[in-house]
Amino acid sequence: MAAMRARTLAISLGLLLALGSGQREPYAEVLDPEEAPEREDLLPSGACRRVTSCKECILSHPRCAWCKQLNFTALNEAEDRRCAQRQELLARGCPPEELEEPRGRQEVLQDEPLGHQGATQLAPQNVRLQMRLGETQRLRVRFRRVEGYPVDLYYLMDLSYSMKDDLERVRQLGHSLLNQLRRVTSSVRIGFGSFVDKTVLPFVSTVPSKLQHPCPKKGECQPPFSFRHVLPLTDNASAFKHKVEQQNISGNLDSPEGGFDAILQAALCQEQIGWRNVSRLLVFTSDDTFHTAGDGKLGGIFMPSDGRCHLDADGFYSRSGDFDYPSVGQVAHALSTANIQPIFAVTSPTLPIYQELSKLIPKSAVGELKEDSSNVVQLIMEAYNSLSSSVTLEHSQAPPGIHISYESQCKDTEIRKDTGTQGQCNQVLINQTVNFWVNIRATECLSGPHLLKLKALGFSEELSLELNTLCDCNCSDVQLQAPYCNGVHGDLECGVCSCATGRVGPRCECSEAELSLPNSGCRPSNGTGPLCSGKGQCHCGRCSCSGQSSGDFCECDNAGCERHEGILCAGFGQCVCGVCHCDANHTGPACECSKDTSKCMSQNGVCNGHGSCHCNQCRCLEGYYGIQCDQCPGCKTPCEKHRDCAECEAFETGPLASNCSLACAHVNVTMSPTPLLDDGWCKERTVDNQLLFFLVENEADGRVVLRVRPREKGADHTQAIVLGCIGGIVAVGLGFILAYRLMVEIYDRREFHRFEKERRQLNWNQDDNPLYKSAVTTTINPQYQSQNEGSSG
CATH class of the missing domain: 3.40.50.410 (von Willebrand factor, type A domain)
Incomplete structure (x- = not known):
């Protein structure tokens, strides 16, 4: 048990040294190596699946490799430990020549220079591409608009x-x-x-x-x-x-x-x-x-x-x-x-x-x-x-599982990522060269070579692109009935044995009949618990651990440590038996906390004095925020902070006027009759809505020096404003009244003139009223008549 732990620690130390060496291995031979995207050394945990064959391994991730060295795994380790990233396998002792790691590459078959024979506008003309699944190949395509094209x-x-x-x-x-x-x-x-x-x-x-x-x-x-x-x-x-x-x-x-x-x-x-x-x-x-x-x-x-x-x-x-x-x-x-x-x-x-x-x-x-x-x-x-003058690069129909995107560089500008499935450059001049980067990624294996055409729309030339996917290993150690696999009981391929029917074990050393025997060697001495702790298989009295498990009884889980942001031990440590062993400059249960404090330091000290540094990040006090606790929305600005003291010291007014000598004892104010007003001057409004101009010249050692501009004395126009408002209201009212009376007068006169006009147009005598009828019966008073007669006689 102690030997196993020592070996595990040695492997972890070797892996750390390998990762710290800074060595990088290219995974794709591109046309211009300097333009290839830089790959990361660390893969996310679980990227290389624990599989038992080389083919399954290289399909799990484009940076996974397989070690085919004989006896690479320990007696209590499963063969799936052979699948890991290159640096880890090298650190565990796998020779580079024993690594099976198919690499994507680009092979330029034809690349006539631009302008060749006066007509070549697109280069290269023929390229063969080898791709691992999940790997992005970046192909550079050049276009030059030639003069006099037919x-x-x-x-x-x-x-x-x-x-x-x-x-x-x-x-x-x-x-x-x-x-x-x-x-x-x-x-x-x-x-x-x-x-x-x-x-x-x-x-x-x-x-x-x-x-x-x-x-x-x-x-x-x-x-x-x-x-x-x-x-x-x-x-x-x-x-x-x-x-x-x-x-x-x-x-x-x-x-x-x-x-x-x-x-x-x-x-x-x-x-x-x-x-x-x-x-x-x-x-x-x-x-x-x-x-x-x-x-x-x-x-x-x-x-x-x-x-x-x-x-x-x-x-x-x-x-x-x-x-x-x-x-x-x-x-x-x-x-x-x-x-x-x-x-x-x-x-x-x-x-x-x-x-x-x-x-x-x-x-x-x-x-x-x-x-x-x-x-x-x-x-x-x-x-x-x-x-x-418009150059559009596009491709023919791609097979399922092939994803293509474009980036364009026009007129020596920065590279621009194009939307959709085309590369685009406009206003291209004659004899001007533009560059397109074609990003090709495979997510499914192709049954065979596939020919893809790239062309600039409106131009006759094409780029023939032959696509091939690398979906299998090409191991050279294939051996039938290999002695390593107990002769007739198994065949050797890529460092692992393929056992005949009825045989089991890493080297086909056991028969299935032996599996029915007591498996006391696959349990701890007390004989309790599942075989191999439930994390492996018992073959001939010995545990063969799977996944990230290790130990005589597979009791150690090297993938069961705490994670930070989904990464085991935050990528800054190694998981050994469920516990993160952190690097020297990290701590915490998941190695998530950096001991560095550089991101917390500012000119005013740690977190500007408004917080504490934890895991190289500032934890701000209440009311402050920002990367270094340098922002405080509820805090007063320097101008707001010194406004009241500037007012009471200079003019003996404001909210501190009654207690200015005590409240502003640390403030020294000088008057400046003709200051140069620039962005450094404070422009504040006082309680009585007057403007106050002052300059904060010094705030060192608790003492504040202010320079204040005197107030400009002006005439009090309050009475004139009030009288003007009243006069304006009266004038507007009189105007409305006069306008109303004028409208009424005009209306009355218009009606009168209409009446007079109609009267003049009458064609009958106004003295003869057609509606009047005189009386038709006359009554005579007889007495009145007789009296008249008597008197006359």
């Missing part, structure tokens, strides 16, 4: 009736466009194609007369068609002009056009179009939107586009009525696969729609086309320059 441009035009004026412009396009492109490259070719829409209802009228002449007005007009390839790519501008002059306008019924059919056929029919392996541009001109997948059902077309070329001998899309329009994703995939960069030259009403479409199609551009296409050459050149 260009193929295919002009695809909408020939619906609304594009009649544009056709006249395009007929004169060939020479000017070729001349502009030849300023950029000496090798340029141009082709032409046109489209209208599917020749079925409701897209095109199927009335025979309308099929022959679909245009709304008389004149030259050709029958409608879906797509027609007119001119293969050529450097002859006259041939372009001649072919385009033969084209006539056509027509359809609805607004959206069949442009997607045309784009797809132009990308798929590469032989007919005549595409070279150079920069490929497809200029798409239209003044309307496009039909997409599903619209074909309106015309009774239900079969999805099959993604194949269907051009007949005359260049027409022969099966337009059989297949539905392609989807946006199908068009984007076809363009990307054919390495074609589309330029959408469209009129202003449809510009927002095509801008959204461009976001879904890699390496595409959109420009606003004038109503008569007069700016098409300028638009194409601007789009070409924009596309050529």
Whole structure:
């Protein structure tokens, strides 16, 4: 038992010495070793699983190794102790040549220099990659935009009736466009194609007369068609002009056009179009939107586009009525696969729609086309320059378990981590070199070599990357019926025995029949408890411990110590029989506490005098916080702390005025009539809301020296302000009253004038009231009459 403990301590001491030596072993041979990420020496506890075969070991972690040395494990140790990180195995006595440790590496098979033969833009061109599972390989890819790179441009035009004026412009396009492109490259070719829409209802009228002449007005007009390839790519501008002059306008019924059919056929029919392996541009001109997948059902077309070329001998899309329009994703995939960069030259009403479409199609551009296409050459050149100066590196479909990310370095700036699955650099100048770092990690074993393609969108060159995963050991000690394994009872491979049926034990030394015998040698002398403490197996009266257990009866657990932040013994000690043996500068049950105090020290002492140092971290007093307890939100600032004393000493006012001599005995105040006010001066408001300016000149030894600026005496304007406010209120009130009276007066006068006007317009005599009727009966008093008569007689 004592010998076992001594051996365990010796192994632990050897491991500490190995870890302290600072030796590092590279695990991947990269193109530039200085750029490879530095690996850590310590692995998290349990990273190397306790397994019994070399293959399982190397699959557990990319830094795990297997010791195949014979007799490496002690008699009471299981063979799974052979799996550990390299430093630990070396410290335990495993010779370096006995370590089985497959390493990931990169092998450059072809690396033509950039600019080679005037056309090489992407390097390297062929790389073979060997990867351990979980290991990240960092591959550097260089790109240089060369001058005069060849260009193929295919002009695809909408020939619906609304594009009649544009056709006249395009007929004169060939020479000017070729001349502009030849300023950029000496090798340029141009082709032409046109489209209208599917020749079925409701897209095109199927009335025979309308099929022959679909245009709304008389004149030259050709029958409608879906797509027609007119001119293969050529450097002859006259041939372009001649072919385009033969084209006539056509027509359809609805607004959206069949442009997607045309784009797809132009990308798929590469032989007919005549595409070279150079920069490929497809200029798409239209003044309307496009039909997409599903619209074909309106015309009774239900079969999805099959993604194949269907051009007949005359260049027409022969099966337009059989297949539905392609989807946006199908068009984007076809363009990307054919390495074609589309330029959408469209009129202003449809510009927002095509801008959204461009976001879904890699390496595409959109420009606003004038109503008569007069700016098409300028638009194409601007789009070409924009596309050529944008470099996007992407990869083909990766197999399951392969994860790829990108980092970019553009214009000698710092390395930037790209989002998504592409590397991106914009505004790349001619002859400028940009770097991409491709990070590749495998989490599953590949069945065999897998070829992955890396390419810069819009450029013809590719990088062929052969991926291989290292998922097995290549041990050279394979021996059948090895004497080490008791001859016929076992075979030797990678330092361990593979026993025949019926045999067990590290060296196949026991038969299964012997297992039925009493196992007294696998229990302590008192004979109690499970065999091998329940942490191993009893073989022929001897415990073979598993995992991190050790001892004659596997009673010691070398992985049962306390952990800190999930790391056994915090990574600063060794676990021996359940107890952490800490390094010299660490302490604590999990070695989590550093004895160093450097992080606690400040100019004002330990934790600025506001806390204590524990495990090289400050524990602050209540009210203080910060790494060194240097912050206190509830504490007064120096200006707030000396404000009251500055006020009472200088002006005999403030909250301390009655007790200034005692409360501010440590303060010496001098008046400065014309101070230079800068950021060092305190600007505080007193209780009576006046500004107080002072400067704290010294706070040493408990004495405080302040310099105070005298207050500026000014006139008391309180009475004037009060009278002004009252006068303003009275004036506003009088103004409202006068305004009200004026409005009433105006209203009354207006009503009076209206009344007078109506009276003057009356056409009857006001003296004859039509409503008045006089009395019709007259009563005579007879007495009155007789009296008159008598008197008269």
